Amino acid sequence: IDAVVATHPDSDHVDGLIDVMKRYDIAYVLQSSVRGSTPIYDALESVIGEDEKKGTKLIDAKRGVVVDLGNGAYLEVLSPDREVPRVDTNVGCVVTRLVYGATSFLFPCDAPRAVERERHRDEQQHEREGEDDDQDRDHVGDRREGVHHRKGQASRAHAGFSTIFR
Numbered sequence: 602i603d604a605v606v607a608t609h610p611d612s613d614h615v616d617g618l619i620d621v622m623k624r625y626d627i628a629y630v631l632q633s634s635v636r637g638s639t640p641i642y643d644a645l646e647s648v649i650g651e652d653e654k655k656g657t658k659l660i661d662a663k664r665g666v667v668v669d670l671g672n673g674a675y676l677e678v679l680s681p682d683r684e685v686p687r688v689d690t691n692v693g694c695v696v697t698r699l700v701y702g703a704t705s706f707l708f709p710c711d712a713p714r715a716v717e718r719e720r721h722r723d724e725q726q727h728e729r730e731g732e733d734d735d736q737d738r739d740h741v742g743d744r745r746e747g748v749h750h751r752k753g754q755a756s757r758a759h760a761g762f763s764t765i766f767r
Contacts, residue, residue: 610637
């Protein structure tokens with residue numbers, strides 16, 4: 602497996618990763634600095650440590666990190682934008698965009714609306730200043746993984762990410 606993203610330490614997001622990581626060789630593990638305090642999270646950290654000894658690269662996921670997956674595919678971290686060791690796990694979750702050619706997928710984890718709005722403001726600021734994070738890309742995205750904790754909103758993006766993710 603090229604890359605595994607441990608979006609945040611909540612058990613519904615990392616419990617299954619433990620078995621996956623034990624079964625398969627993983628090239629990269631991305632996770633933010635938000636930490637958990639459960640036996641499941643501790644087990645995940647243990648497995649990550651074992652995998653690091655076998656050559657898996659642990660990446661501190663922060664906005665701007667791009668992992669080249671080969672053949673033109675890459676995984677881009679959109680959030681968090683800084684170290685987040687003492688924030689709510691959802692605020693510190695890893696939001697990524699997987700890109701292959703003209704197709705991309707947004708994986709918003711459980712990012713709250715405030716995180717989406719912040720990213721949207723940043724994108725607008727870059728546009729006003731003439732900066733373009735996606736300057737070499739014609740297409741920002743066309744697929745979206747649903748956020749599963751928001752009642753009635755599992756299949757639609759919120760305003761901030763919807764605008765970024767055209």
